[in-house]
Amino acid sequence: MVGNVPVGGGAPITVQSMTTTKTADVDGTLAQIYALAAAGADIVRCTCNDTDAAEGLAHIVPRSPVPIVADIHHQYRMALAALEAGVHCLRLNPGNIRRPEHIKAVAEASRDRGVPIRIGVNGGSLDPELYERYGGQVTAAAMVESARREMALFREVGFDDVKISVKASNVALMIEAYRLMADDPFFVDDEGRSVPLHLGVTEAGPLPGGLVKATAGIATLLAEGIGDTIRFSLTADPVEEARAGRVLLESMGLRERKGLDLIACPSCGRAEVDVIEVAEKAQSALSDLGLPIQVAVMGCVVNGPGEAREADLGIAAGRRRGHLFVKGQVVRVVPEDQMVDALVEWAHIIADDGVEAALARADESAAVEAEADRQALLEEKGEDANAAGTRVEIIRQI
Numbered sequence: 585m586v587g588n589v590p591v592g593g594g595a596p597i598t599v600q601s602m603t604t605t606k607t608a609d610v611d612g613t614l615a616q617i618y619a620l621a622a623a624g625a626d627i628v629r630c631t632c633n634d635t636d637a638a639e640g641l642a643h644i645v646p647r648s649p650v651p652i653v654a655d656i657h658h659q660y661r662m663a664l665a666a667l668e669a670g671v672h673c674l675r676l677n678p679g680n681i682r683r684p685e686h687i688k689a690v691a692e693a694s695r696d697r698g699v700p701i702r703i704g705v706n707g708g709s710l711d712p713e714l715y716e717r718y719g720g721q722v723t724a725a726a727m728v729e730s731a732r733r734e735m736a737l738f739r740e741v742g743f744d745d746v747k748i749s750v751k752a753s754n755v756a757l758m759i760e761a762y763r764l765m766a767d768d769p770f771f772v773d774d775e776g777r778s779v780p781l782h783l784g785v786t787e788a789g790p791l792p793g794g795l796v797k798a799t800a801g802i803a804t805l806l807a808e809g810i811g812d813t814i815r816f817s818l819t820a821d822p823v824e825e826a827r828a829g830r831v832l833l834e835s836m837g838l839r840e841r842k843g844l845d846l847i848a849c850p851s852c853g854r855a856e857v858d859v860i861e862v863a864e865k866a867q868s869a870l871s872d873l874g875l876p877i878q879v880a881v882m883g884c885v886v887n888g889p890g891e892a893r894e895a896d897l898g899i900a901a902g903r904r905r906g907h908l909f910v911k912g913q914v915v916r917v918v919p920e921d922q923m924v925d926a927l928v929e930w931a932h933i934i935a936d937d938g939v940e941a942a943l944a945r946a947d948e949s950a951a952v953e954a955e956a957d958r959q960a961l962l963e964e965k966g967e968d969a970n971a972a973g974t975r976v977e978i979i980r981q982i
């Protein structure tokens with residue numbers, strides 16, 4: 585348990601993020617923690633790098649909406665100070681605090697308070713001795729060995745309330761390290777419970793590359809059943825990290841959808857409207873409403889409603905009109921400039937009354953009108969709206 589949030593043991597996968605404020609700035613840090621929680625973070629980490637930060641934590645922890653993890657760097661005394669401040673978890677980097685007596689002192693204090701510790705191995709700050717022993721390079725085995733050493737010291741003082749991360753900025757290395765961890769019986773307790781794993785690609789970088797790297801590493805492992813809690817380490821507003829984590833878990837079916845899932849076709853030569861513009865407008869109009877529904881924006885009525893028939897709600901463009909559909913059934917035909925407004929109105933109907941009630945409110949003539957538009961477009965443009973067949977004919981004659 586990190587505060588009141590379970591991690592591991594079959595609990596839902598959780599999203600973590602980290603504040604970028606000075607922890608001594610209590611109000612600024614709390615404002616960011618609230619923003620992260622609203623964006624989907626279940627647990628938030630704050631740095632505890634000096635006494636001012638530890639004092640800040642004493643004020644932050646009781647007012648935070650989510651459990652707080654203190655990030656400890658080189659001074660083990662800051663871990664003791666963070667515990668005194670009431671944090672719900674510590675994060676220790678074995679590469680930074682290396683004296684066994686210091687590590688054991690922190691583990692003992694955590695044990696006595698019932699506070700868990702994350703052993704946060706980082707490929708970039710591996711213990712130099714291990715680095716040398718593994719051939720002067722960061723390897724997955726060296727990272728796992730670092731976690732084993734720390735865990736062994738914890739066990740010496742009867743403490744095993746830990747989760748572990750073995751992060752690297754290299755996605756392939758990170759995946760290999762976590763797979764090794766997951767297979768290592770050293771990290772299974774006497775009752776057969778595995779140590780929970782905290783997944784992340786460290787220093788993934790700015791968007792969009794950082795998002796792709798973090799997703800590649802985290803999603804690969806989650807798909808293999810490895811991982812209990814995740815963090816996207818992006819060089820961006822941490823709210824983006826929390827959002828990304830939440831979207832990943834929801835899209836993999838690992839967490840219940842909390843907000844909007846907007847799907848949209850990529851557009852093509854058949855599109856009857858600027859799909860990107862309509863999708864962006866729909867996203868901004870709907871995302872703050874906090875409605876847990878899937879909404880589709882499709883560029884044409886010929887293929888759109890069929891391809892998005894599983895969406896709760898959608899709209900497809902055709903002949904300067906929008907065909908609004910609920911679970912694939914057309915319920916309204918609206919002018920093109922009212923497409924987004926219609927989506928918002930019907931999103932509320934579905935959220936308030938459910939899909940069946942929304943379907944019961946369908947315009948009787950809507951399906952007929954929609955089919956007429958569809959047939960007219962097919963006659964006008966044919967099946968081959970991208971003109972690929974015509975182009976191929978011309979190419980063959982060159």
Ligand code: SF4
Nearest residue numbers: 849851852855883884
């Ligand atoms: S065929 Fe229609 S729905 Fe499919 S990508 Fe093209 S515009 Fe979008």
